[in-house]
Amino acid sequence: xxxxxxxxxxxxxxxxxxxxxxxxxxxxxxxxxxxxxxxxxxxxxxxxxxxxxxxxxxxxxxxxxxxxxxxxxxxxxxxxxxxxxxxxxxxxxxxxxxxxxxxxxxxxxxxxxxxxxxxxxxxxxxxxxxxxxxxxxxxxxxxxxxxxxxxxxxxxxxxxxxxxxxxxxxxxxxxxxxxxxxxxxxxxxxxxxxxxxxxxxxxxxxxxxxxxxxxxxxxxxxxxxxxxxxxxxxxxxxxxxxxxxxxxxxxxxxxxxxxxxxxxxxxxxxxxxxxxxxxxxxxxxxxxxxxxxxxxxxxxxxxxxxxxxxxxxxxxxxxxxxxxxxxxxxxxxxxxxxxxxxxxxxxxxxxxxxxxxxxxxxxxxxxxxxxxxxxxxxxxxxxxxxxxxx
Amino acid sequence: xxxxxxxxxxxxxxxxxxxxxxxxxxxxxxxxxxxxxxxxxxxxxxxxxxxxxxxxxxxxxxxxxxxxxxxxxxxxxxxxxxxxxxxxxxxxxxxxxxxxxxxxxxxxxxxxxxxxxxxxxxxxxxxxxxxxxxxxxxxxxxxxxxxxxxxxxxxxxxxxxxxxxxxxxxxxxxxxxxxxxxxxxxxxxxxxxxxxxxxxxxxxxxxxxxxxxxxxxxxxxxxxxxxxxxxxxxxxxxxxxxxxxxxxxxxxxxxxxxxxxxxxxxxxxxxxxxxxxxxxxxxxxxxxxxxxxxxxxxxxxxxxxxxxxxxxxxxxxxxxxxxxxxxxxxxxxxxxxxxxxxxxxxxxxxxxxxxxxxxxxxxxxxxxxxxxxxxxxxxxxxxxxxxxxx
Numbered sequence: 001x002x003x004x005x006x007x008x009x010x011x012x013x014x015x016x017x018x019x020x021x022x023x024x025x026x027x028x029x030x031x032x033x034x035x036x037x038x039x040x041x042x043x044x045x046x047x048x049x050x051x052x053x054x055x056x057x058x059x060x061x062x063x064x065x066x067x068x069x070x071x072x073x074x075x076x077x078x079x080x081x082x083x084x085x086x087x088x089x090x091x092x093x094x095x096x097x098x099x100x101x102x103x104x105x106x107x108x109x110x111x112x113x114x115x116x117x118x119x120x121x122x123x124x125x126x127x128x129x130x131x132x133x134x135x136x137x138x139x140x141x142x143x144x145x146x147x148x149x150x151x152x153x154x155x156x157x158x159x160x161x162x163x164x165x166x167x168x169x170x171x172x173x174x175x176x177x178x179x180x181x182x183x184x185x186x187x188x189x190x191x192x193x194x195x196x197x198x199x200x201x202x203x204x205x206x207x208x209x210x211x212x213x214x215x216x217x218x219x220x221x222x223x224x225x226x227x228x229x230x231x232x233x234x235x236x237x238x239x240x241x242x243x244x245x246x247x248x249x250x251x252x253x254x255x256x257x258x259x260x261x262x263x264x265x266x267x268x269x270x271x272x273x274x275x276x277x278x279x280x281x282x283x284x285x286x287x288x289x290x291x292x293x294x295x296x297x298x299x300x301x302x303x304x305x306x307x308x309x310x311x312x313x314x315x316x317x318x319x320x321x322x323x324x325x326x327x328x329x330x331x332x333x334x335x336x337x338x339x340x341x342x343x344x345x346x347x348x349x350x351x352x353x354x355x356x357x358x359x360x361x362x363x364x365x366x367x368x369x370x371x372x373x374x375x376x377x378x379x380x381x382x383x384x385x386x387x388x389x390x
Numbered sequence: 391x392x393x394x395x396x397x398x399x400x401x402x403x404x405x406x407x408x409x410x411x412x413x414x415x416x417x418x419x420x421x422x423x424x425x426x427x428x429x430x431x432x433x434x435x436x437x438x439x440x441x442x443x444x445x446x447x448x449x450x451x452x453x454x455x456x457x458x459x460x461x462x463x464x465x466x467x468x469x470x471x472x473x474x475x476x477x478x479x480x481x482x483x484x485x486x487x488x489x490x491x492x493x494x495x496x497x498x499x500x501x502x503x504x505x506x507x508x509x510x511x512x513x514x515x516x517x518x519x520x521x522x523x524x525x526x527x528x529x530x531x532x533x534x535x536x537x538x539x540x541x542x543x544x545x546x547x548x549x550x551x552x553x554x555x556x557x558x559x560x561x562x563x564x565x566x567x568x569x570x571x572x573x574x575x576x577x578x579x580x581x582x583x584x585x586x587x588x589x590x591x592x593x594x595x596x597x598x599x600x601x602x603x604x605x606x607x608x609x610x611x612x613x614x615x616x617x618x619x620x621x622x623x624x625x626x627x628x629x630x631x632x633x634x635x636x637x638x639x640x641x642x643x644x645x646x647x648x649x650x651x652x653x654x655x656x657x658x659x660x661x662x663x664x665x666x667x668x669x670x671x672x673x674x675x676x677x678x679x680x681x682x683x684x685x686x687x688x689x690x691x692x693x694x695x696x697x698x699x700x701x702x703x704x705x706x707x708x709x710x711x712x713x714x715x716x717x718x719x720x721x722x723x724x725x726x727x728x729x730x731x732x733x734x735x736x737x738x739x740x741x742x743x744x745x746x747x748x749x750x751x752x753x754x755x756x757x758x759x760x761x762x763x764x765x766x767x768x769x770x771x772x773x774x775x776x777x778x779x780x
Contacts, residue, residue, distance in 0.1 A: 001568075001633040003405025008398060014649070015393025178391075213614045213634040213641070220610035224603045243391040244603040247649070251603070256641075259404070260633070 001211045001260035007167055008254045010147045010174050018177040019137045022052050023059030025173055033062035034092040035081055037105045039069040043096055064088050072279045073104040075119050075155045081108035094135045099143025102136055106151035106169040109134050119155055122162040135173035139180045141246040142192030144199060144253025146174040161276035178242040186233055190340035191284025193229045196252040198287040202265050203258030206373040211260040218257040222313045224248050229340060266372030267294045273359040281349050288342035292334040293389035298375040299326040346389045356386045391601045391650035397557055398644045400537045400564050408567040409527045412442050413449030415563055423452035424482040425471055427495045429459040433486055442486060454478050462669045463494040465509050465545045471498035484525045489533025492526055496541035496559040499524050509545055512552040525563035529570045531636040532582030534589060534643025536564040551666035568632035576623055580730035581674025583619045586642040588677040592655050593648030596763040601650040608647040612703045614638050619730060656762030657684045663749040671739050678732035682724040683779035688765040689716040736779045746776045
């Protein structure tokens with residue numbers, strides 16, 4: 001078990017009606033005027049934004065609105081958020097939405113007391129503790145950003161997608177009402193399930209030996225998602241299934257599922273280039289295509305680890321041959337993502353063989369070379385994995 | 391899944407040499423002068439206290455010492471700690487030890503800014519946020535107090551043992567070096583393992599239906615302890631086994647293993663009366679005796695839940711009869727505790743049939759009537775469970 005530090009300070013308010021407590025909980029923590037940050041029209045049309053405004057009003061917490069966060073959020077809108085925080089002397093950022101809105105809120109919170117440009121943090125990874133506190137009303141379980149230390153933003157001008165990690169940008173408050181996820185369309189639900197599951201895979205496969213306490217926790221979350229995923233797709237208004245998935249999504253990326261390990265994150269790197277290249281690609285869909293391809297390429301490094309994964313998550317019976325067991329586990333993974341309605345090839349995502357070379361320069365800039373942990377990958381390896389995914 | 395709130399703000403520094411960072415981490419958080427709180431001579435003789443003083447000195451953090459916390463800690467010493475905090479204007483409490491020292495530190499931290507007597511909190515359960523921040527150097531994995539919201543103290547004058555829960559007394563910092571646990575005697579190691587396992591049982595068995603995300607996480611921790619426990623007893627200096635157990639012990643009681651459930655805690659109530667009656671009874675040893683007896687008495691409420699536990703933790707194959715499956719799971723539980731070297735009867739703990747009636751009045755005062763969740767217990771039920779444990 002590797003040495004580690006871990007902190008997850010988020011205060012969770014979970015269950016029916018959780019969002020009605022936004023105002024009182026913020027006021028209790030001294031919030032006076034917040035940036036109310038959200039995405040497109042769905043949160044407005046559903047009445048959610050009005051309910052949150054009413055909660056803020058009732059508690060005497062002021063707000064300035066900034067909507068319009070898009071999927072694969074862009075640094076430009078976050079810069080507008082920073083300007084609003086400075087102009088109105090805002091003291092909290094309140095994100096209402098999914099991972100894109102929360103990630104944008106994190107960029108705003110990091111930039112609010114910073115004199116330079118917030119993209120600096122994404123380039124240099126410099127740490128700061130002078131970050132506005134963040135509260136979240138979660139509407140899409142997927143990215144785990146409601147408790148994680150990470151944010152991923154696009155910079156359209158530079159044609160870059162980059163991540164930034166800092167414990168100081170972990171949200172301080174998260175309101176999680178599973179009922180808010182009843183209306184998520186099936187494709188978005190499925191992409192979220194894939195993203196969660198991928199967060200566990202990135203932590204399970206690395207170059208560290210067994211860490212039973214962490215591995216068992218991780219595998220328990222994989223089993224939970226495997227079993228509950230078909231339920232939320234079949235019955236979108238099944239409260240308990242939605243609740244289990246919503247909480248699991250947080251646990252998949254808040255960090256506990258990887259402590260004491262190195263973790264890998266090569267596949268997220270490979271996927272980020274896809275959705276930077278074609279912003280219409282949903283992150284989870286890109287992961288559903290890339291993970292089985294990565295697995296096929298790297299499993300010979302440690303087939304027994306894949307065999308363990310197959311046994312404990314999919315209940316596979318060993319064939320006696322670790323390579324065969326590993327390949328069976330990879331087949332099950334691909335079949336699981338396909339069963340959710342996710343794509344299985346890059347062609348389905350509109351990425352063709354001639355595009356692969358275009359992805360490598362920014363991949364190298366973002367991840368360095370070699371990258372990954374389970375197997376150290378060169379750009380040649382990356383190209384081969386993209387080809388396997390075609 | 392029941393509605394819940396959850397927060398676990400502890401920053402963990404885990405691994406070899408973790409305690410050498412005490413001074414810098416406290417100074418980084420603004421600590422100026424701390425109460426250095428510990429137990430008997432072992433932490434002094436091992437050189438640990440000197441190493442921690444050196445770390446504080448090097449970082450310019452002052453301290454006032456208060457040693458002498460006993461097992462089943464007493465409120466009197468905590469009152470001395472409060473007086474020291476007030477006299478020297480101390481701003482953090484630094485606990486070096488196991489659950490008893492940490493629980494005593496929590497009482498000190500809660501009382502430091504309070505004008506009345508700290509036992510008030512244990513009597514009234516009143517909440518306060520005006521609590522000194524607590525740091526912990528953990529030397530005994532067992533109670534999970536390094537991250538939990540709970541403290542249990544004895545009041546010798548009143549002959550009471552009582553618990554107090556408050557998120558504000560969760561430690562802010564915890565230094566966890568598994569090497570510090572290499573020298574724990576086998577009996578203390580085993581009692582700690584039993585305590586951890588019991589913290590999971592209390593959360594798994596209640597009157598709520600399945601909560602898969604929480605239950606799977608809980609069961610994954612039970613499996614980890616079941617497998618790692620024989621390793622730490624056979625090889626006390628096996629770093630990885632000690633590390634897995636140390637981290638698991640925290641997770642067993644920080645709260646995640648029970649979110650969305652009601653939890654039970656009847657058996658802890660039954661045990662607390664034993665170690666209040668005879669303070670030489672180790673908490674874990676009392677639990678090892680009481681849990682199988684409680685299980686035998688209550689399992690008919692929901693045999694299928696016990697059957698699930700038996701399958702997933704001990705790998706039992708179903709007989710087709712849920713009652714038989716439940717009884718097999720209870721037998722495995724008793725055998726597991728016995729395999730660790732724990733007692734199996736009250737007689738071994740020096741508690742006899744004629745003592746049972748003496749335990750009931752304080753049990754009723756502490757737990758109320760009825761108590762528990764899986765089955766609501768009267769004092770007659772409690773007496774019957776004590777008799778089953780004889």
